[in-house]
Amino acid sequence: MSKAAALPDQEELMPNGHPAFRPFLRRLLQRSVLNEEEQQAILSLNGREVEIEPHRDIVRPGELTDFSCLVVSGMAARFGQLRDGQRQITAIHVPGDMCDLYSLMLPKVEWALQALSARLTIVKVAHRDLLELVRTYPAIGEAFWRDTTADGSIVAQWVVSVGRRDARMRTAHLFCEIGVRMERAGLGRRTDFDLPAIQTQLADALGMTPVHMNRVIRSLRQDGLLILKGREVQIPDWDALAATGQFDGGYLEMDMAPLARL
Template structure:
């Protein structure tokens, strides 16, 4: 087991700072959280359904899927977590897992103690506010996924999902053409979109033929961002990624 240094938590802190205002002391409290690494093989659960956990899982590398299942044990991907996501941050206040977490690719997980997070937020209430805001964004993403599988057609679903992942990875800037790693199988992408693998294959072929995007070989290449966003009915506001510094809210003011 190797232990993390402050750099391993910096990506998560950067995520919090993109939406919240934290003092230097509060930032150090995040960077000083005790935690340790776990390497997880692809297609392996590292949090089981209804398992009691004593840590939250920060994704350092790879992709992670959140799964729920019906009474017959048939699963559905309900979220894809990328590096920088604290995939089960809500477990700090609800330790029994209401969904399973599985590595979609080989993944590196940073296990962050619930006790340490609770201690830090007790000392610095503004940290609790920032973590609450992070959970709110996860809830907004879930809401969009419900709309995706319930009200959008297949082409729109896949285009929306590709736009979301590209935005969350923060690789676009102002570019119309760019690429990003996306190490999921066609079957996993189909599961996330509530489609069959055959149907997703047709959609991806359509997006490629229309000059919008190419997905395959563990990578997505966006050929026309504006066109893909129109095809996916995508508006990034729910992701809260472009908040201006002066618009970041801090309810609890520093002493």
């Protein structure tokens, strides 16, 4: 279980032009067409940089927020929590993700955020600044809409994993998904990337006990489908792992040609 959140460990107000907005813009441009002025407007956003210790909560369930979180380094997880403290991780966010962009419209957070097992750096972007941006540039609003739709598509696949894929299949599927997303974010290759999550957190994401998670990981390693060296993940045979997970990356909507502007 995550430690009680004492936000933040360190905060620094950054000037306009924080470099973290460049990977976020690159993510948006995978699905949307934005002109030079619109791109510059995104790159000129202001934000407050925050460093968070591993396993700490960023936003708690039910909290009313006035900002969205852009991941700079490390990884964040979205989760739901029961009254007894048990958690289900419903999404993992990599650098370049605005992991709770939806909170711009739904500021009372029911799906909270936590840092995974490495120190996390985010930029907190004020909702008022994002709202001003989309009101000034409707095409940016459309790009944000597509971005949150893609996140929803990922969540739908996670529901299928927990509900219908067996433990081995859903684990292989998750490693394939993270690999593709890290590759497209320029943070490694789909066959070689860092995953700063402990097995307990992976179990929370895949609906398993930590013991069961450990057994599945060991099985995949013994079959030569995964190599884990600390946080480093290596996939010796991508096609074999993708076949094991029945992974088809189309739901990530990263290979679609950006929609032409009307």
